[in-house]
Amino acid sequence: xxxxxxxxDLSTTYMGLKLKNPLVASSSPMCQDISNIRxxxxxxxxAVVLHSLFEEQIEHESDELDRFITESADISAEAGSHxxxxxxxxxxxxxxxxxxAKCKAAVKIPVIASINGTTTGGWLQYAKQxxxxxxxxxxxxxxxxxxxxxxxxxxxxxxxxELTAAVKSEVKIPxxxxxxxxxSSMAHMAQMLDAAGADGLVLxxxxxxxxxxxxxxxxxxxxxxxxxxxxxxxxxxxAVLYGNVDCxxxxxxxxxxxxxxxxxxxxxxxxxxxTSALLKRGITYLDTLATELLIWMxxxxxxxxxxxxxxxxxxxxxxxxxxxxxxYMKVLSSYSSR
Numbered sequence: 001x002x003x004x005x006x007x008x009d010l011s012t013t014y015m016g017l018k019l020k021n022p023l024v025a026s027s028s029p030m031c032q033d034i035s036n037i038r039x040x041x042x043x044x045x046x047a048v049v050l051h052s053l054f055e056e057q058i059e060h061e062s063d064e065l066d067r068f069i070t071e072s073a074d075i076s077a078e079a080g081s082h083x084x085x086x087x088x089x090x091x092x093x094x095x096x097x098x099x100x101a102k103c104k105a106a107v108k109i110p111v112i113a114s115i116n117g118t119t120t121g122g123w124l125q126y127a128k129q130x131x132x133x134x135x136x137x138x139x140x141x142x143x144x145x146x147x148x149x150x151x152x153x154x155x156x157x158x159x160x161x162e163l164t165a166a167v168k169s170e171v172k173i174p175x176x177x178x179x180x181x182x183x184s185s186m187a188h189m190a191q192m193l194d195a196a197g198a199d200g201l202v203l204x205x206x207x208x209x210x211x212x213x214x215x216x217x218x219x220x221x222x223x224x225x226x227x228x229x230x231x232x233x234x235x236x237x238x239a240v241l242y243g244n245v246d247c248x249x250x251x252x253x254x255x256x257x258x259x260x261x262x263x264x265x266x267x268x269x270x271x272x273x274x275t276s277a278l279l280k281r282g283i284t285y286l287d288t289l290a291t292e293l294l295i296w297m298x299x300x301x302x303x304x305x306x307x308x309x310x311x312x313x314x315x316x317x318x319x320x321x322x323x324x325x326x327x328y329m330k331v332l333s334s335y336s337s338r
Contacts, residue, residue, distance in 0.1 A: 008297050009304035010290070012046075014248050014270040015137055015174035015199040017110045019046035021293070022265060022305055023286055026252050026273035027051055027114045027139065032091065036283065037103050037111075043286035047110040049273065050103065052141050053096045055117030058126055093126055097133045104134035112176075116141040118159065120166045127170040137174040140167050143205055153184055160189070161196045168197035176200030176250065180207055181233060190241050200248040201241070202273070203234050225276035230254035235267045240323050242268025242313035256280075258292035265305055266312035 010021035025031070025040045027049040040048050091099060103111045113135035115127055127138055142163060146156050160179065168175050177198045183189040190201055211222035231254030238249050251264040252273035264272040278285060302308055310316055314323045 008294055008302065009306070010293065012265075012270050012305050012309070014047070014250065015176060017047065017136060017174070019110070019271065021046045021290055022261060022269070022271045023289055023293075024049065024250070024271045024273045025278065025283075025286070026275045027141065028275040028279070030275070030278070030283075032099070034099075034102055034106050038106055039283045040278075040286065041107040041109050043283050044290045045109060045286050047112060047136075047271070048103075048107070049112040049139050050100065050114050051091075052114040052116035053091070053093060053126065053130075055115075055119065055121075055123050057091070057096075058093050058123040059121075093129075097126070097129050100130055100133040100135050104136075110136035112137045112139050114139040114141055115167070116143060117163065118142060118144040120162055124166050124170055127167050131171045131173050135173060137176065137199075138167065138171060139176045139178055139202060140164065141178040141205065143180070157183065157189060157192070161192055164193055164196040164198055174199035176202050176248075178202035178205050178252070180205045181237065182207070186237055187240060187244065190237075190245050194245040194247045198247050200250055200270075201245070202250045202252055203237055203241075204253055206230075206253055225279060226254050226256075227276075228254050228256045228260055231260050231263065235263055236323060238264070238269050239267040239313045242310045243315040258289050258296055261289060261293055262296060262308070263312075265308050266310070268310040268313040270309070 012019050012022045014024075021044065023045050025045045025048045029051050030036050031040075031048060031050045037048055100111065100113050111134070113130040113133075115130065115138060117123060117140075127140075130138060140163070142160055144156070144159065160177075164175070164177055175198060177193055177200070179189075179193075179201070181204045193201060206226065208221070208223060210219045212218075213220050231251075234251045234253055238251055241249060248270045249268055250271045250273055251267070251269040255261060255264060255272045255274040256277045261272045281288075297303075297305075297308075314320045
């Protein structure tokens with residue numbers, strides 16, 4: 001039997017990092033445990049994004065942060081109560097920096113530190129300290145919910161751009177910006193982030209919406225792990241942006257199978273990030289994905305990941321209007337009731 005791993009090249013590059021394959025473990029509390037980081041590497045991931053250090057963690061003491069996470073209405077994706085079975089003591093800034101250094105010493109794959117914030121300020125100096133701790137790159141996770149009706153869309157966009165430029169001014173390592181899809185002109189916003197210095201765009205942050213406890217009459221945090229259906233929004237915008245921005249594109253949210261990874265690459269992503277799939281199936285599922293990826297590529301006569309990247313992007317397909325309004329009526333008319 002032919003060893004497909006020797007005949008098919010799974011390697012890719014992301015923000016200048018040379019990766020053995022496009023499978024990357026995305027940011028989650030799972031990455032607080034160095035033994036998990038080692039297992040992620042052993043299972044075949046090409047890189048790992050650490051859990052986020054939050055702006056609030058830097059500005060508040062540890063006990064104040066615990067209260068913040070418990071009581072915050074605009075709770076974020078990686079806040080503690082979402083993953084009670086994975087929780088450790090919330091890391092303060094110094095502990096986080098030490099964790100970055102320990103992870104770098106423990107594995108050979110690139111370690112991408114993550115910083116989550118929404119405002120410019122003194123806390124951004126920790127981006128530089130993450131670089132000094134050994135991080136190969138930095139992911140800026142902007143999870144901002146504009147609830148003030150007096151704040152315009154233009155002001156929100158300016159905040160993103162200023163924050164991106166501020167982080168870039170602090171470090172020399174590559175910086176990716178992780179953001180949500182809720183912009184009036186996503187393509188224009190992506191180009192502006194590119195111009196502001198982003199080396200990569202991570203699409204998309206999931207919007208975590210609180211639920212109502214009708215007995216206690218309280219607003220409570222709620223999290224449902226992703227599924228492959230969520231991939232479609234990401235595929236759409238990566239396919240639209242591919243070739244229209246210079247920065248690299250990463251897809252996160254809805255990657256659960258080798259087919260999902262392949263679709264991500266064909267849309268134009270350099271890497272496919274995942275957390276929910278690993279929480280559902282275990283870290284060793286990464287090895288299964290890599291094997292299934294090789295089998296599919298062998299059966300369909302692909303020699304490399306790079307060969308397929310962008311092949312289904314808006315600039316490459318014969319009917320680019322499938323990504324535009326022209327597809328709207330076609331979709332609506334395509335369903336026949338039974």
